[in-house]
Amino acid sequence: MTAPPSQRHEGLTAPAEDCLKAVYELERAGAGAAVTTNDLANRLALAAASVTGMVKRLAGQGLIDHARYRGVRLTERGRRTALRTLRRHRVIETYLVSALGFSWDRVHEEAERLEHSASDELVDRMAAALGDPAVDPHGAPIPTRDGGIAEGPAGRALSEVAPGERGRIARVEDEDADRLRYLASLGITPGVEFEVVDRAPFGGPLTLRIAGAPRQLGPQLAAHVVVL
Amino acid sequence: MTAPPSQRHEGLTAPAEDCLKAVYELERAGAGAAVTTNDLANRLALAAASVTGMVKRLAGQGLIDHARYRGVRLTERGRRTALRTLRRHRVIETYLVSALGFSWDRVHEEAERLEHSASDELVDRMAAALGDPAVDPHGAPIPTRDGGIAEGPAGRALSEVAPGERGRIARVEDEDADRLRYLASLGITPGVEFEVVDRAPFGGPLTLRIAGAPRQLGPQLAAHVVVL
DNA sequence: CAAAAATTTTAGTCCGTACTAAACTACAAC
DNA sequence: GTTGTAGTTTAGTACGGACTAAAATTTTTG
Numbered sequence: 001m002t003a004p005p006s007q008r009h010e011g012l013t014a015p016a017e018d019c020l021k022a023v024y025e026l027e028r029a030g031a032g033a034a035v036t037t038n039d040l041a042n043r044l045a046l047a048a049a050s051v052t053g054m055v056k057r058l059a060g061q062g063l064i065d066h067a068r069y070r071g072v073r074l075t076e077r078g079r080r081t082a083l084r085t086l087r088r089h090r091v092i093e094t095y096l097v098s099a100l101g102f103s104w105d106r107v108h109e110e111a112e113r114l115e116h117s118a119s120d121e122l123v124d125r126m127a128a129a130l131g132d133p134a135v136d137p138h139g140a141p142i143p144t145r146d147g148g149i150a151e152g153p154a155g156r157a158l159s160e161v162a163p164g165e166r167g168r169i170a171r172v173e174d175e176d177a178d179r180l181r182y183l184a185s186l187g188i189t190p191g192v193e194f195e196v197v198d199r200a201p202f203g204g205p206l207t208l209r210i211a212g213a214p215r216q217l218g219p220q221l222a223a224h225v226v227v228l
Numbered sequence: 229m230t231a232p233p234s235q236r237h238e239g240l241t242a243p244a245e246d247c248l249k250a251v252y253e254l255e256r257a258g259a260g261a262a263v264t265t266n267d268l269a270n271r272l273a274l275a276a277a278s279v280t281g282m283v284k285r286l287a288g289q290g291l292i293d294h295a296r297y298r299g300v301r302l303t304e305r306g307r308r309t310a311l312r313t314l315r316r317h318r319v320i321e322t323y324l325v326s327a328l329g330f331s332w333d334r335v336h337e338e339a340e341r342l343e344h345s346a347s348d349e350l351v352d353r354m355a356a357a358l359g360d361p362a363v364d365p366h367g368a369p370i371p372t373r374d375g376g377i378a379e380g381p382a383g384r385a386l387s388e389v390a391p392g393e394r395g396r397i398a399r400v401e402d403e404d405a406d407r408l409r410y411l412a413s414l415g416i417t418p419g420v421e422f423e424v425v426d427r428a429p430f431g432g433p434l435t436l437r438i439a440g441a442p443r444q445l446g447p448q449l450a451a452h453v454v455v456l
Numbered sequence: 457c458a459a460a461a462a463t464t465t466t467a468g469t470c471c472g473t474a475c476t477a478a479a480c481t482a483c484a485a486c
Numbered sequence: 487g488t489t490g491t492a493g494t495t496t497a498g499t500a501c502g503g504a505c506t507a508a509a510a511t512t513t514t515t516g
Contacts, residue, residue, distance in 0.1 A: 015473065037494055050474055052495055057472080069481055069494055099327075100353045113345035119338055125328045243503065265464055278504055280465055285502080297464055297511055 009084070011061075014116040017085045018044060019054050020063060023074055024082035028151075034071030080147050087143040088115040088123045090136035095126040097137045104137040104189070105180035120145075138180075139171025139190030139226070158196075159206065159222035166195045167227040174224045186215045188225060237312070239289075242344040245313045246272060247282050248291060251302055252310035262299030308375050315371040316343040316351045318364035323354040325365045332365040332417070333408035348373075366408075367399025367418030367454070386424075387434065387450035394423045395455040402452045414443045416453060 009017065022043045026035040037055070041048040059066040063078035074082060092111040096102040102110070124145060127133070134150065135141055143149040155170045169192045172183060183189070187210040197214065198207040206222050208215045237245065250271045254263040265283070269276040287294040291306035302310060320339040324330040330338070352373060355361070362378065363369055371377040383398045397420045400411060411417070415438040425442065426435040434450050436443045 013472070038492090046473095047475060048494065049476080049496080053473075096350070100350070100357060102350075102353070110347055110350055113347075114342065117341035117345045119341075122324070122328070122330075122338055125330070129328065241502070266462090274503095275505060276464065277466080277506080281503070 009116070009120075010081070012081065015054060016058060017081075017116055018112075019051070019058060020074070020078055020082040021085050021089070023064060023072060024079065024086065027074060034067070034073050036071045040072075083143040083147055083149060084120070085115055086149075087145070088118055088120070090140060090142040091123045091127045092118060093136045093138075094130060094133050094142065098130050098133075099126070103181075104184065105177040107137060108175045108177070135171070135190065137190075138173070139169070140173075153228060155226040155228050157223050158194075158217075158225035158227050159219050161196045161199075161206075161227060163196050163198050166193065168193050170226045170228045172225050174221075179221060183221065183225070186217065187211060187213070188215075188217070194227075237344070237348075238309070240309065243282060244286060245309075245344055246340075247279070247286060248302070248306055248310040249313050249317070251292060251300060252307065252314065255302060262295070262301050264299045268300075311371040311375055311377060312348070313343055314377075315373075316346055316348070318368060318370040319351045319355045320346060321364045321366075322358060322361050322370065326358050326361075327354070331409075332412065333405040335365060336403045336405070363399070363418065365418075366401070367397070368401075381456060383454040383456050385451050386422075386445070386453035386455050387447050389424045389427075389434075389455060391424050391426050394421065396421050398454045398456045400453050402449075407449060411449065411453070414445065415439060415441070416443075416445070422455070 012020075019040065022040055023035050026039050026043060030039075037048050037051050040046075040051045040055070044051065046054075055064065055066050055072055058064045058078070059072070062075055063081060064072045064074055066072045089111045092114050093107040096107045096110060097104055127142070127145075133142060141150045141152055152170070158169075161167060169188060169190050171190055172180065172188070174180060174183075188194075192210060195209045196206060197209050200206075203219050206217045206219065208217060240248075247268065250268055251263050254267050254271060258267075265276050265279050268274075268279045268283070272279065274282075283292065283294050283300055286292045286306070287300070290303055291309060292300045292302055294300045317339045320342050321335040324335045324338060325332055355370070355373075361370060369378045369380055380398070386397075389395060397416055397418050399418055400408065400416065402408060402411075416422075420438060423437045424434060425437050428434075431447050434445045434447065436445060
């Protein structure tokens with residue numbers, strides 16, 4: 001008997017997929033360094049010991065390389081698997097916003113659950129229904145069906161832009177619903193043009209002009225807004 | 229800490245939701261009698277001992293009543309919970325067919341997974357996008373948001389219809405993809421009008437006329453087609 | 457109505473995922 | 487270069503969900 005215990009993409013459980021995705025995202029953020037247990041534990045809101053356990057299982061499946069006490073790296077297979085999960089996540093987010101009228105601050109949570117149960121076929125149909133969009137509602141690139149991802153031009157943080165410069169919001173790297181709602185209320189969403197009017201020193205607020213109107217924004221929020 | 233271990237509607241795990249749904253459906257089919265462990269084990273493709281374990285947990289949560297050695301019954305809370313799961317399932321099936329172009333024989337599997345991770349809000353949005361349909365692609369009634377369900381006129385099995393009678397296919401109570409595909413190829417889908425031309429005795433095949441064309445159908449299949 | 461058959465439950469095991477507490481490494485600071 | 491601390495792993499526990507095998511109970515049958 002031993003039926004496959006439900007809801008699995010290639011034998012991976014939901015926590016395992018979450019872990020791979022987290023490794024992928026932390027590797028990306030962390031400029032090539034190995035991802036530490038602690039970082040993973042923070043990201044996944046787990047105790048470090050739990051991460052060690054998960055990491056061992058994933059290493060046993062050949063999805064990550066684990067050097068004891070020195071962190072983990074995705075293997076090629078692990079990377080492909082993580083990208084498939086990421087594709088599911090981002091397509092679902094986009095579909096929820098574009099086809100079902102969800103607001104961008106509420107889709108993360110929903111996609112976080114659905115990404116583990118939606119089949120690749122469903123996800124492909126959703127993507128096709130939207131004309132295969134390249135980015136999700138937060139401006140993050142959607143991995144393609146064949147495992148590619150357009151990381152796009154690097155961009156820089158809005159908090160680094162000097163007064164007088166103009167640019168366009170590329171993406172918002174935050175998942176918190178309250179912060180996303182607040183940013184949207186300021187008009188800070190992907191694709192929007194802005195000009196930095198002023199930047200107060202010592203971590204002070206940024207003053208922007210968006211669509212002619214002046215906007216103030218704290219530096220912690222601005223640090224997660226990527227602009228071009 | 230102890231974060232809610234993901235993907236749960238009111239603290240219920242996916243297997244628990246499946247079990248409640250199975251109890252609901254078996255109670256419905258079984259004319260008021262208590263549902264036996266064996267029936268559940270068959271329906272859920274589990275060992276009987278596993279069902280006993282699940283049943284104990286659900287009884288502990290007040291969702292079913294369990295009399296040792298004599299089967300289970302849903303409590304009022306259990307019934308409401310089962311209906312919410314059933315609503316998610318049927319709305320999702322309908323959405324997949326109507327909005328995303330799935331064929332009716334492939335949606336069951338997908339919905340079986342998604343029903344556990346889709347939020348009620350998502351399901352309500354899907355339903356609204358379709359104009360709050362009353363039945364799913366197989367003709368089964370979709371429970372309403374407020375916990376009601378229109379069981380509709382009883383109907384009878386197509387296998388019971390006498391030669392010369394006419395009627396309309398109400399629903400197809402089968403989930404097997406191959407059989408559904410076969411039925412669709414014969415034109416047997418909800419809403420279709422038919423006339424029984426002949427019924428061979430001793431479990432022989434049924435001869436129908438559908439849209440003017442003659443069709444033959446075995447009695448096992450016909451037994452799961454409900455007509456009005 | 458007693459014995460046989462079928463059903464159900466208990467007992468014991470395993471795995472994945474979590475936790476805490478204790479032990480172990482690595483690295484940095486002195 | 488030892489030592490302290492931060493970070494990591496091990497050890498031990500728990501729980502849900504699954505299994506098999508054995509015991510208990512109900513039902514059927516002779």
